[in-house]
Amino acid sequence: MKSKMNSMFSNTVGDGGNRNVEDLEIRPGGMLVQKREMNQGSTVSIPTIKVRVKYGSLYHEIHISSQASFGDLKKMLAEPTGLHHLDQKLIFKKKERDSKAYLDAARVKDGSKIELVEDIVSRERRCLEMLKNAKVEKASKSLSEISLEVDKIAGQVTALEATVSRGGKITVMDVESLTEMLMANLVKLDEIVVDGDLKLQRRVEVKRVQKHIESLDKLKLHCSMPGGSGGNSTKIPQQQRAHSSRQMSMPMQKHQVQLKKMESKGQKQGLQQQPLQHSESFVVTTQWETFE
Numbered sequence: 001m002k003s004k005m006n007s008m009f010s011n012t013v014g015d016g017g018n019r020n021v022e023d024l025e026i027r028p029g030g031m032l033v034q035k036r037e038m039n040q041g042s043t044v045s046i047p048t049i050k051v052r053v054k055y056g057s058l059y060h061e062i063h064i065s066s067q068a069s070f071g072d073l074k075k076m077l078a079e080p081t082g083l084h085h086l087d088q089k090l091i092f093k094k095k096e097r098d099s100k101a102y103l104d105a106a107r108v109k110d111g112s113k114i115e116l117v118e119d120i121v122s123r124e125r126r127c128l129e130m131l132k133n134a135k136v137e138k139a140s141k142s143l144s145e146i147s148l149e150v151d152k153i154a155g156q157v158t159a160l161e162a163t164v165s166r167g168g169k170i171t172v173m174d175v176e177s178l179t180e181m182l183m184a185n186l187v188k189l190d191e192i193v194v195d196g197d198l199k200l201q202r203r204v205e206v207k208r209v210q211k212h213i214e215s216l217d218k219l220k221l222h223c224s225m226p227g228g229s230g231g232n233s234t235k236i237p238q239q240q241r242a243h244s245s246r247q248m249s250m251p252m253q254k255h256q257v258q259l260k261k262m263e264s265k266g267q268k269q270g271l272q273q274q275p276l277q278h279s280e281s282f283v284v285t286t287q288w289e290t291f292e
Contacts, residue, residue, distance in 0.1 A: 012265030049110040053090075055081050060116075064103070077116060087123040091115040139194045143201055146185050147170070150209055153181055157212050160219055175220045180211050 041222055046065050051073070053060045060080050074085040083086075089099050092106055092114045108114070156178055160170050186209050192202055 049108070049112075051103075051108060051110075051112050051114055053077060053114045053116050055083075055116040066104050066108075067102060068100050070097045070106075073114075074099060075102070081116065082124065083116070083118055084123070087119050087125055089119045090116040091117060128201065134193065136198065139192050139198055142188070142192055143194075143198065143205065146188055147205060150182070150185055150212070153178055153185075154208075154212055157215055161215065164219060164222060170219065170223060172220060172223045174225065175216050179216045179220075181212060182209050182216070185209055186213075231288060 046067055048063055049066045050061055050063050053062055053073075055077075060077065062073065062076055064076060070090050071085070073088065077083070077088065078085045092108060092112070096148070097106060127247050140249045160174065160178075163170055186206065190204055194202060
């Protein structure tokens with residue numbers, strides 16, 4: 001097969017027909033040319049051409065390699081025109097050229113004119129993509145910050161649990177403070193709207209926060225129980241009530257003793273006054289009643 005192709009192109013490639021078909025390549029436009037790869041010892045230079053690019057009412061002269069692509073030309077035009085290379089359309093010979101197409105394959109020569117047009121649809125698509133990426137980046141940053149904060153709170157929760165397991169004492173105020181911090185992070189997680197992997201990450205963080213809140217609820221219940229680890233907050237009032245009750249009982253006992261003494265005195269006085277009251281009921285007189 002190769003011998004047939006060599007015989008077919010022996011009269012067109014020059015050098016007396018000694019060049020093989022392996023030294024040729026077909027460009028996107030269908031042109032059969034010499035391969036771009038040169039031998040290591042080759043000193044053949046690639047020509048540079050000057051093209052005139054019209055953008056609006058201005059012309060820009062660009063010096064570029066003849067074997068460059070239209071995508072390379074777009075990147076060179078980004079700075080003088082202010083257009084992003086993805087927002088450009090290059091029209092040569094009334095036809096839009098693909099960024100991967102080569103200049104020489106499209107028969108762009110020195111002094112050729114090319115028209116540049118802004119691709120509005122591409123620009124809008126790129127702006128939407130940028131906004132989406134910015135939103136995802138912001139959500140990712142927020143999740144990372146919340147995760148670090150939850151890690152710190154989780155360490156404090158673990159410390160409280162270790163204290164209780166050793167028989168130590170904790171306060172209800174510490175438990176409630178950590179619970180409020182976790183609830184605030186839970187609200188932040190609820191405000192984050194994401195999709196894909198970030199949505200899964202948010203769900204994991206929500207479950208982790210809920211788990212720590214449940215642990216704190218157990219600790220709070222343990223503190224509120226009599227004889228719990230929060231004994232200082234419950235035993236001290238009991239001791240105070242017991243002490244105050246003892247203090248109140250002493251005056252009551254004294255008052256009862258006084259009442260008993262007063263009652264006993266009253267009984268004695270009543271016994272002494274009874275004869276007097278009885279004697280006062282009789283009238284002493286010297287007038288005697290006579291009977292006929």
